[in-house]
Amino acid sequence: MAVEKVDIMAIGAHPDDVELSAAGTILSHIDQGAKVAIVDLTEGELGTRGTVETRYQEAADANKILGVSYRENLNLGDGFFDFSKENKIKIIEQIRRFQPKIVLVNAPRDRHVDHGRGSSLAKEACFLSGLRKIETTWKGENQEAWRPQSVYAYTQDYYIEPDIVVDITPYIDQKIEAIKAYKTQFWDPTSKEPKTPISGEDFFEFLKGRLAQYGRLIGVDYAEGYTVDRAPGVKNLLDLE
Numbered sequence: 021m022a023v024e025k026v027d028i029m030a031i032g033a034h035p036d037d038v039e040l041s042a043a044g045t046i047l048s049h050i051d052q053g054a055k056v057a058i059v060d061l062t063e064g065e066l067g068t069r070g071t072v073e074t075r076y077q078e079a080a081d082a083n084k085i086l087g088v089s090y091r092e093n094l095n096l097g098d099g100f101f102d103f104s105k106e107n108k109i110k111i112i113e114q115i116r117r118f119q120p121k122i123v124l125v126n127a128p129r130d131r132h133v134d135h136g137r138g139s140s141l142a143k144e145a146c147f148l149s150g151l152r153k154i155e156t157t158w159k160g161e162n163q164e165a166w167r168p169q170s171v172y173a174y175t176q177d178y179y180i181e182p183d184i185v186v187d188i189t190p191y192i193d194q195k196i197e198a199i200k201a202y203k204t205q206f207w208d209p210t211s212k213e214p215k216t217p218i219s220g221e222d223f224f225e226f227l228k229g230r231l232a233q234y235g236r237l238i239g240v241d242y243a244e245g246y247t248v249d250r251a252p253g254v255k256n257l258l259d260l261e
Contacts, residue, residue, distance in 0.1 A: 022163050060094065108145050113158055188235075
């Protein structure tokens with residue numbers, strides 16, 4: 021079957037990018053009846069801690085917590101993926117497979133070089149996916165052209181002033197649980213692996229502080245922030261909080 025329709029497709033350069041930055045949004049929308057797919061661009065194989073095998077298991081564990089309908093890993097090459105036609109086609113195939121209304125992508129600039137590059141690559145693929153003369157197939161079936169209605173970039177390590185914030189207050193504990201599914205990547209007092217910027221005991225305090233900072237903008241406890249290239253529109257200003 022060439023189409024496995026979802027409402028939201030979240031793309032991350034590495035397994036755990038989506039959980040760290042958009043898990044609350046995903047949990048909230050699934051709770052409201054939306055279907056969600058996650059597409060990881062790489063296996064995170066260059067990560068300081070853990071292995072490819074543990075990252076796949078951790079992603080599967082996080083999936084169960086989030087309740088996403090699909091997850092795909094494109095294995096584009098951690099640290100070295102580029103803007104080749106081949107890589108764009110691989111992402112286009114997933115966009116056309118899932119036909120999402122909304123696509124979430126990495127931050128446009130961040131500490132890890134893959135994040136900004138992954139954001140740009142995914143955005144380009146979202147546009148190109150709408151061109152019918154680009155031919156793709158999925159599981160032997162020809163795919164229809166499809167361009168998402170909206171593309172939102174989530175925020176990551178660097179603080180970026182958001183254009184949109186999503187209230188995730190009821191889902192904060194579940195979000196943290198999904199992140200902690202990546203056991204090799206985060207605080208473990210028994211771990212013998214090298215320290216990283218996210219493996220310290222204080223990391224979750226930082227993360228919750230950032231989420232609280234975004235929440236303060238709309239008068240809630242916790243929120244996730246997004247930036248946009250195209251201004252979103254509403255028919256009724258009263259729909260905005």
